[in-house]
Amino acid sequence: MSFRQIYDTFNWYDIHTRIYEQTEEDVKRVLNKSGERDRFDFLALISPAAEKFLPEMMEQSRELTQKRFGKKVRIYAPLYLSNFCYNNCLYCGFRYENALERVRLSDLEIMNEIIVLNSMGLDHVLLVTGESNKMAGVDYLTHAMNLLKPYFADVSMEVQPLREEEYRTLAGAGLNRIYVYQETYHRDHYRDYHPQGMKTHFYYRLETPDRIARAGIGKIGLGILIGLEDWRTDACFTAMHVNYLTETYGTQCSISFPRLRPAVGIMPPRVTISDDQLMQMICAYRLFSNEIELSLSTRESAAFRDQALQFGITGMSAGSKTNPGGYATYRQEGLEQFEIADHRSVEEFCTMLRENGYEPVWCDDIPALEK
Numbered sequence: 357m358s359f360r361q362i363y364d365t366f367n368w369y370d371i372h373t374r375i376y377e378q379t380e381e382d383v384k385r386v387l388n389k390s391g392e393r394d395r396f397d398f399l400a401l402i403s404p405a406a407e408k409f410l411p412e413m414m415e416q417s418r419e420l421t422q423k424r425f426g427k428k429v430r431i432y433a434p435l436y437l438s439n440f441c442y443n444n445c446l447y448c449g450f451r452y453e454n455a456l457e458r459v460r461l462s463d464l465e466i467m468n469e470i471i472v473l474n475s476m477g478l479d480h481v482l483l484v485t486g487e488s489n490k491m492a493g494v495d496y497l498t499h500a501m502n503l504l505k506p507y508f509a510d511v512s513m514e515v516q517p518l519r520e521e522e523y524r525t526l527a528g529a530g531l532n533r534i535y536v537y538q539e540t541y542h543r544d545h546y547r548d549y550h551p552q553g554m555k556t557h558f559y560y561r562l563e564t565p566d567r568i569a570r571a572g573i574g575k576i577g578l579g580i581l582i583g584l585e586d587w588r589t590d591a592c593f594t595a596m597h598v599n600y601l602t603e604t605y606g607t608q609c610s611i612s613f614p615r616l617r618p619a620v621g622i623m624p625p626r627v628t629i630s631d632d633q634l635m636q637m638i639c640a641y642r643l644f645s646n647e648i649e650l651s652l653s654t655r656e657s658a659a660f661r662d663q664a665l666q667f668g669i670t671g672m673s674a675g676s677k678t679n680p681g682g683y684a685t686y687r688q689e690g691l692e693q694f695e696i697a698d699h700r701s702v703e704e705f706c707t708m709l710r711e712n713g714y715e716p717v718w719c720d721d722i723p724a725l726e727k
């Protein structure tokens with residue numbers, strides 16, 4: 357059994373139609389519901405009809421978030437280890453066909469990154485690589501983890517999909533959180549964006565969270581790339597995926613909200629989303645489940661992040677560099693995976709949090725769900 361069996365019982369266009377058929381009455385009914393909300397309720401929350409109710413959604417979202425998570429925000433920074441990638445995703449600066457210098461950090465370079473990250477006050481790093489088993493396979497990743505673990509309270513990972521036994525190896529090395537984004541749940545169009553490499557295999561990627569969970573890794577980050585397909589429909593499939601993982605494995609899920617930004621060498625966004633619509637999406641997830649962690653990266657502006665913080669977001673990156681060795685070794689521009697919009701230092705960001713009554717935390721001390 358995997359999420360594939362669930363996914364195959366749904367049709368993208370049926371879900372799309374049902375979302376766009378939701379009425380204001382449907383939204384009011386869901387907002388007034390006192391018990392748990394299910395995936396049918398999510399159709400209303402993510403619908404165009406719900407846009408009118410955004411202020412009410414934000415208020416409910418704020419209340420639910422603070423009740424479950426308090427005013428704690430998990431802070432982390434990405435540490436890019438390698439930009440070698442054999443995929444050719446049309447939306448990414450690291451794609452195979454882009455002529456950029458390819459780098460994989462050595463032990464010394466990783467140690468140099470550690471020194472700078474520690475000096476910035478960071479205690480949680482997200483290890484990121486392009487997708488290359490040859491250049492950044494499980495042996496390299498495990499070795500990097502062993503180098504990093506003594507210096508950070510928490511280490512998580514966003515790398516290529518791996519086999520179940522490889523995830524077991526990483527779990528044995530102490531990894532407890534992995535991010536793997538489906539990018540879009542539109543199976544027919546998925547191949548258009550991913551024309552080359554392992555990432556062409558829609559179902560292999562779709563079943564990756566199952567392999568992670570079966571390997572004993574209890575925290576999984578999901579997400580879509582906003583800008584590829586109808587974001588409302590993609591969000592609905594993500595909610596179903598979260599629901600499935602939570603019910604099947606007791607996984608603690610998080611969701612991220614990367615928006616595709618125009619940039620040289622990559623495709624322009626096919627669909628756009630306004631700030632209010634992104635806020636709707638954040639609140640819709642929170643009203644759907646008060647257990648999901650919601651994370652917002654430095655792709656977003658400081659102004660939007662500061663606002664979103666109050667209405668459902670529980671994790672944020674800060675002080676980020678999005679190129680391998682970006683903190684200490686390769687400071688030149690041009691190697692980044694994407695441009696960041698919030699340039700505040702970790703210190704400035706944490707000061708903003710404290711001034712607004714929030715507490716920055718490095719490890720999530722949120723108890724795991726009961727299986």
Ligand code: SF4
Nearest residue numbers: 441443445448451486
């Ligand atoms: S999104 Fe990931 S897999 Fe695709 S080209 Fe970029 S680094 Fe490679």
